[in-house]
Amino acid sequence: MMDLLQDVFMRHAILATFLAGVTCSCIGVLVVTMRISFIGVCMSHAAFAGALLGIILGVNPTVTALLLTLVSAGILGPLADRGNFSPDTSLGIIFSSSLGMAFLLLSIVPGPKTEALGLLWGNVLTVGRTDIFILAAVALAIVVLLRLFFKEIQAVVFNREMALASGIPATAVFYGILVCSGLTTVASLNAIGGLLVFSLIINPAAAAYQIASDLRSMFLISALFGVLSGWGGLWLSCLLNLPSGALIIVFSTLIFLGAAAFSSLARSRRNSVAVPYLKGERE
Amino acid sequence: MGSKVCAILADGINTAYHGLPVLQRFSLQVPEGELLGVFGPNGAGKSTLLKVCLGLVPPVSGNMRICGYRMIRENVPFVRKLTAYVPQSFDVDRRMPVMAAEVVMMGRFGRMGLFSRPGPNDHLAAGNALDMLGVGHLAERAFGRLSGGEKQRVIIARGLAQEPRVLLMDEPTNSLDWESQRRICRLIREVHTDRKLTTIIVSHDIDLLADTCDRIVLMEQGCIVMERDPSEFRHCCRGQAHS
Numbered sequence: 285m286m287d288l289l290q291d292v293f294m295r296h297a298i299l300a301t302f303l304a305g306v307t308c309s310c311i312g313v314l315v316v317t318m319r320i321s322f323i324g325v326c327m328s329h330a331a332f333a334g335a336l337l338g339i340i341l342g343v344n345p346t347v348t349a350l351l352l353t354l355v356s357a358g359i360l361g362p363l364a365d366r367g368n369f370s371p372d373t374s375l376g377i378i379f380s381s382s383l384g385m386a387f388l389l390l391s392i393v394p395g396p397k398t399e400a401l402g403l404l405w406g407n408v409l410t411v412g413r414t415d416i417f418i419l420a421a422v423a424l425a426i427v428v429l430l431r432l433f434f435k436e437i438q439a440v441v442f443n444r445e446m447a448l449a450s451g452i453p454a455t456a457v458f459y460g461i462l463v464c465s466g467l468t469t470v471a472s473l474n475a476i477g478g479l480l481v482f483s484l485i486i487n488p489a490a491a492a493y494q495i496a497s498d499l500r501s502m503f504l505i506s507a508l509f510g511v512l513s514g515w516g517g518l519w520l521s522c523l524l525n526l527p528s529g530a531l532i533i534v535f536s537t538l539i540f541l542g543a544a545a546f547s548s549l550a551r552s553r554r555n556s557v558a559v560p561y562l563k564g565e566r567e
Numbered sequence: 568m569g570s571k572v573c574a575i576l577a578d579g580i581n582t583a584y585h586g587l588p589v590l591q592r593f594s595l596q597v598p599e600g601e602l603l604g605v606f607g608p609n610g611a612g613k614s615t616l617l618k619v620c621l622g623l624v625p626p627v628s629g630n631m632r633i634c635g636y637r638m639i640r641e642n643v644p645f646v647r648k649l650t651a652y653v654p655q656s657f658d659v660d661r662r663m664p665v666m667a668a669e670v671v672m673m674g675r676f677g678r679m680g681l682f683s684r685p686g687p688n689d690h691l692a693a694g695n696a697l698d699m700l701g702v703g704h705l706a707e708r709a710f711g712r713l714s715g716g717e718k719q720r721v722i723i724a725r726g727l728a729q730e731p732r733v734l735l736m737d738e739p740t741n742s743l744d745w746e747s748q749r750r751i752c753r754l755i756r757e758v759h760t761d762r763k764l765t766t767i768i769v770s771h772d773i774d775l776l777a778d779t780c781d782r783i784v785l786m787e788q789g790c791i792v793m794e795r796d797p798s799e800f801r802h803c804c805r806g807q808a809h810s
């Protein structure tokens with residue numbers, strides 16, 4: 285293990301999974317509580333497609349990924365706003381169409397497709413200095429913004445219309461959240477991959493949602509789960525010699541299942557002690 | 568302007584959703600300190616009226632003044648801090664990690680402005696609002712797991728914590744059982760006499776409005792078609808229903 289830690293690739297990988305774990309899981313808290321996962325899915329595919337476009341056009345993939353992500357946020361935000369959008373169907377349509385688009389671009393990529401495929405699955409063991417800097421910058425920005433605007437974010441997460449009506453700039457907060465999720469996706473592209481990043485956004489937050497009693501602790505628990513998934517997946521991938529991105533997702537899914545089991549167990553115990561005569565859960 | 572400033576002054580308001588008109592040349596004056604009931608069938612535009620008061624739905628034409636301030640773009644954020652809103656429905660997930668006390672404190676956030684944290688005044692106002700609505704014992708409970716009536720009272724407490732000059736309530740007793748309905752009515756009345764707060768209650772429950780309000784207007788298809796004292800109003804509507 286000591287040998288591994290001294291390895292510069294491994295050090296980068298440990299740092300990158302930590303940063304991606306924290307950023308993705310914090311954004312995930314907002315995506316899960318505001319129920320905008322369909323926007324998140326779309327943005328992660330748009331980031332992937334954008335990066336492919338960059339490879340095809342021979343420009344910096346990060347830049348094109350960012351552009352396409354922000355464009356998709358700019359289209360989906362207002363659509364979701366107007367409410368002529370049923371999350372279920374849109375999720376299906378957006379998921380399949382953006383994925384189809386990405387695969388179409390993938391087939392156009394000239395020459396060997398290793399770089400392009402790397403964007404799909406990600407590989408923490410090959411992230412470079414620049415990737416780490418970008419991840420660190422995004423992580424720092426998001427943590428600072430969360431602290432600065434915590435009360436506004438809390439009110440918007442609770443109910444956007446009421447937040448707006450009480451004089452909070454809820455629309456600006458909402459679009460700020462969309463932009464931050466876009467940035468997170470793009471920054472995690474090389475480490476986690478365009479297909480998998482969304483699971484790292486949702487799973488730790490969904491797990492924290494099962495157990496947290498207030499928003500602040502939900503952020504902390506989710507970040508903890510995110511980092512655990514990242515490091516756990518990395519460790520497993522060294523052990524089994526399998527792709528890290530996929531194992532990170534497997535690990536985060538296990539954490540989610542554990543949290544769900546824990547919360548339902550805790551609740552059934554509480555109910556059976558406090559009100560033994562109640563059959564169902566009280567509404 | 569007269570000796571008494573109108574808390575709400577709507578003059579010839581027209582609104583539309585996707586080109587379909589809702590409020591049509593709508594005019595209304597609510598003097599300061601009045602408790603006004605707005606009664607009418609579904610789709611009459613009652614909720615839309617409250618949203619226009621909050622600047623959530625911009626009127627196509629017409630003039631709206633809240634506490635003397637014109638509802639123009641620059642004034643909207645300020646006016647929203649003066650008006651508290653209890654929406655018709657607030658669907659909040661059962662697992663939402665927010666406690667009732669935090670929900671009430673959210674009423675203060677707009678007034679506090681960006682970058683500031685709740686101070687002693689804010690805690691005092693939130694605590695008073697919780698007590699006034701009799702939900703102090705629920706402070707530490709998760710909002711999403713409260714019963715319908717408890718949620719409603721917490722949301723009204725949130726509005727009062729804002730220390731508004733105008734309180735707008737959209738069907739505050741909807742989906743509540745009879746006893747909770749009576750209780751909410753009594754509370755609204757108490758709060759009103761206690762704070763001399765200009766209040767609009769939208770409802771399609773005549774008895775609720777007749778028991779609570781100073782004046783009642785009947786809205787149909789985006790206009791006010793009748794305006795009465797509560798006692799006469801009940802009589803009129805019953806009459807209409809029978810004819």
Ligand SMILES: Nc1ncnc2c1ncn2[C@@H]1O[C@H](COP(=O)(O)OP(=O)(O)O)[C@@H](O)[C@H]1O
Pocket residue numbers: 584585589607608609610611612613614615616
């Ligand atoms: N967001 C919206 N988009 C489109 N139409 C709407 C919207 N909100 C309300 N309406 C329409 O406007 C009319 C008035 O609605 P509303 O003000 O909610 O009536 P009420 O509260 O009196 O039942 C209805 O016909 C309704 O269908």
Ligand SMILES: [Mg+2]
Pocket residue numbers: 613614615655737
């Ligand atoms: Mg309504």
